[in-house]
Amino acid sequence: MLRYIAGTLSYGCRYQRKKKGETSLIGYSDSDLAGCIDTRKSTTGVLFFLGNNIVTWQSQKQKVVALSSCEAEYIAATTAACQGIWLALIVELKGEEAGVVKLKIDNQSVIALSKNAVFHDRSKHIDVRYHFIRECVEEGRVEIDAIGTAEQLADIQTKALAREHFCELRSLIGVHDVQNRRKA
Numbered sequence: 001m002l003r004y005i006a007g008t009l010s011y012g013c014r015y016q017r018k019k020k021g022e023t024s025l026i027g028y029s030d031s032d033l034a035g036c037i038d039t040r041k042s043t044t045g046v047l048f049f050l051g052n053n054i055v056t057w058q059s060q061k062q063k064v065v066a067l068s069s070c071e072a073e074y075i076a077a078t079t080a081a082c083q084g085i086w087l088a089l090i091v092e093l094k095g096e097e098a099g100v101v102k103l104k105i106d107n108q109s110v111i112a113l114s115k116n117a118v119f120h121d122r123s124k125h126i127d128v129r130y131h132f133i134r135e136c137v138e139e140g141r142v143e144i145d146a147i148g149t150a151e152q153l154a155d156i157q158t159k160a161l162a163r164e165h166f167c168e169l170r171s172l173i174g175v176h177d178v179q180n181r182r183k184a
Contacts, residue, residue, distance in 0.1 A: 010179040015053045022051040023096045025087050027103045029080035030154035031072040040065050042072035045157030046080040047173060048087055054174045059157035070109040074130055077110050081133040081142045100140060104147040111144050
């Protein structure tokens, strides 16, 4: 394991100068299901980009045990929505227009649940605090977009990946060998 970590000492994020008016916040949220073998709690992964540059990332164990993959991903999406709203406020405090936060999710059930204000029998058990995302969607502060599982950048934070896919996602989130510019 240490051999792999030692091989990444020269890796870091390379940021590009933003273009004028480029203040779009794009987030990716994902979750595993019951990934912790001791507590059976899921892991939330959230990434946010401002333009093409990654600005925040988060990976943490969820506070509750999710009863389904939909619930685990819904909790992750709500966490991302909260972070996106907060980031939009920071952008606006700088005097720039943040616009709508765009959130990329690879679970169709979560997308349907976050856009539908009607409580379904199957989602009644989900804690009310996680329905915050619905309010954000209804008010137009957050826009949910479907994304294919292969393009879900937050997978790098929640799942064990094959080396090739890991390296591809690592590059897509902006982590490169900063000492060797030819590789980037």
